[in-house]
Amino acid sequence: MRSAASILHIDLDAFYAAVEQRDKPSLRGKPVVVGGIGGRGVVATASYEARVFGVHSAMPSHEARRRCPYAAFLTPRFAAYQETSAQVMGLLRSISPLVEPLSLDEAFVDLEAADPGPVGLATLDPTDPDSLRAFAAALKAAVAEVTGGLTGSVGVASSKLLAKIASDLDKPDGLVVVEPGSETDLLRPMSVGVIPGVGPATSERLRRIGVHTVDELLGVTEDELVRTLGQAHGRALHQMARARDDRAVEPEREAKxxxxxxxxxxxxxxxxxxxxxxxxxxxxxxxxxxxxxxxxxxxxxxxxxxxxxxxxxxxxxxxxxxxxxxxxxxxxxxxxxxxxxxxxxxxxxxxxxxxDWVQEDLFAEEGPAPDDVAEPDSPVPTDLPEVRPPYSPGVDVEHDQHGRGWVWGSGRGVVTVRFESADTGPGRVMSFPLDDPELRSLHRPRR
Missing domain, CATH: 3.30.1490.100 (DNA polymerase, Y-family, little finger domain)
Known part of the structure; x- marks a missing residue:
């Protein structure tokens, strides 16, 4: 581990739902669920207002509707999420060249190479907890500014393991600095599930040997963990339980x-x-x-x-x-x-x-497909059903007379639109025929 708390982890709070609430003023402060809206859909993100009712990610949408029937259930708008993520990642890279994105809404930042100037601070001393807190607070304010008000929870520690755990301790809008020397004390009372790689299957194996918390895990020898979990997993878990994590922040993570x-x-x-x-x-x-x-x-x-x-x-x-x-x-x-x-x-x-290259088959001839790739016996139909209906709740639309808005709902030949944006107050609601030539989805070509 490093001797200073020089690794930062930032996790944007309820990211998809927060972007929807930002862009849809009428939903601010109300329960919002983003994900599959059909009977077999799955929740991708729930706002904190929806989480009060027990709604969480990976929950079947029908269960989320049962728990919170008055929530706004919206189709994901990945273009909006990607654009917002790019704003945050751009800010982070202006601070440090060593930024490791984990997903659209979270990343590690190596503060040893950081320039605090882009967030308005002249200096940053990773050995000084007060300096780290001031930097993290300034970063959170800068994230809110570039994203139009989104919050993020930040953890700062001497390793990636502890920084990620710290960012989850005070959500939403949290800020936790783990001072060097206190890492093991922080981990001891926690469930073993807090350690990366300990999912339900590993937790069950550990439970069988009497291990539920990190403190109990510390009492298990490395040899016993290897016998229980295998060599690589057992040794890694033995190290991480003792807060030993020397993984570097990798700015270029290789896609698998x-x-x-x-x-x-x-x-x-x-x-x-x-x-x-x-x-x-x-x-x-x-x-x-x-x-x-x-x-x-x-x-x-x-x-x-x-x-x-x-x-x-x-x-x-x-x-x-x-x-x-x-x-x-x-x-x-x-x-x-x-x-x-x-x-x-x-x-x-x-x-x-x-x-990162394409090797043409030097022995292939023009014409037929390779032997190991069979062509279908009949042509593929072109009249395939859309995976998602054109006017799903939440998608952006535009009307020639009324401007831009988003789909409130649709059915029985009618689509209902609320005309508002991130820069307006709650907008008016209007309904139109599904085939209205003046109305179009911004996710498909203009009719």
Whole structure:
């Protein structure tokens, strides 16, 4: 571990929901749930007002509706989240060249290389707790300014392990500095689940040997942990329980895979339809690969059946590719080996074995696809249903006469819109026919 508390972790509070409340003034201070809105949807983020009712991420949407029926249930707007995330990451990188994003809403920052000037401070001394608190407070204020009012919880410590734990201790809008020498005392009373890599399965194995807290974990020898959990996991857990974590802040985190998956409101059994949905996902995966200037060798198909059983199948190509035809036909060939007659509720296509180059097959001839990628027997249908309806609650729309707003709800040939933005007060609500030529979604081409 470092001798100074020079690693900072920032976690934006209820990020998706906070962006929605920022952009939709009528929802500020009210329960908001972002995620799948269908009967099989899953909560991505819940505002703190919704969490009071027991709603949390990864909860089925139908359960969230039962617990908090008056919440606003919104479809995710990833473009808005990505734009806001870019503002925060840009601010962090102006402070330190060593920034490691973990997701859109959280990142590590190495303060040893930091310049506090961008947040209005002349100096920063990582050995001085008061200096660290002043810096963290200034950073939180700067984040609120660049994002239009979003809050973030900050933890500062001598390691990534402790910084991430600290950022979660005083949510929302928290600030915790763990002074060097106090790390083990902080960890002792906590559940072993606070340590990265200790999920339900590991927790159950530890419970069987009488371990529930970090303090109890400290009484277990490394040899016993290795016997219980395996060599790599056991040794890592033995070290982290003692607050020993020498992981560096890595500004370029290598992606291990690129994938897309969709959950459907009805079980799909039509084979041609499933192949078409896979083709669509292959195109989306390719777009992400090319945006990151990557290619991959291993194509994986994920299928969740009607009974919630989940199957994955993979095929490794002879060379990396970023071609949608190759990825799509490979994924469809994997589907051919599965019995989907009972219905499919989720499909996913992923590519791993990533490389930053594409190797053409020197022995391939023009024309037919490679032998290990079978073409479908019949053309893929083009009249595929949308995975998400065009006017889902929460999406941005624009009306020629009334300007920009967001979808309040839709059904029975009518769409209801609230016209407001982050810079206005709560706006008026109006309804229009679904086929109104003056109304358009900002997530699809103008009609």
């Amino acid at each position: 895979s690129v994938s897309i998956e969709d959950t459907y409101d009805v079980d799909h059994v039509d084979r041609r339809l499933l192949e078409g949905l896979i083709e669509r996902q292959a195109v989306k995966v390719t777009e992400r690969l090319r945006a990151a200037r990557l290619s991959g060798r291993t194509v994986t198909l994920k299928v969740r059946m009607h009974d919630f059983s989940t199957l994955t199948r993979s095929s490794t190509l002879r060379s990396p590719t970023d071609e949608p035809r190759v990825i799509g036909t490979t994924a469809r060939s994997l589907l051919a080996d599965l019995d989907t007659s009972g219905g499919v509720r989720l499909l996913g296509v992923g590519v791993s074995g990533l490389a």
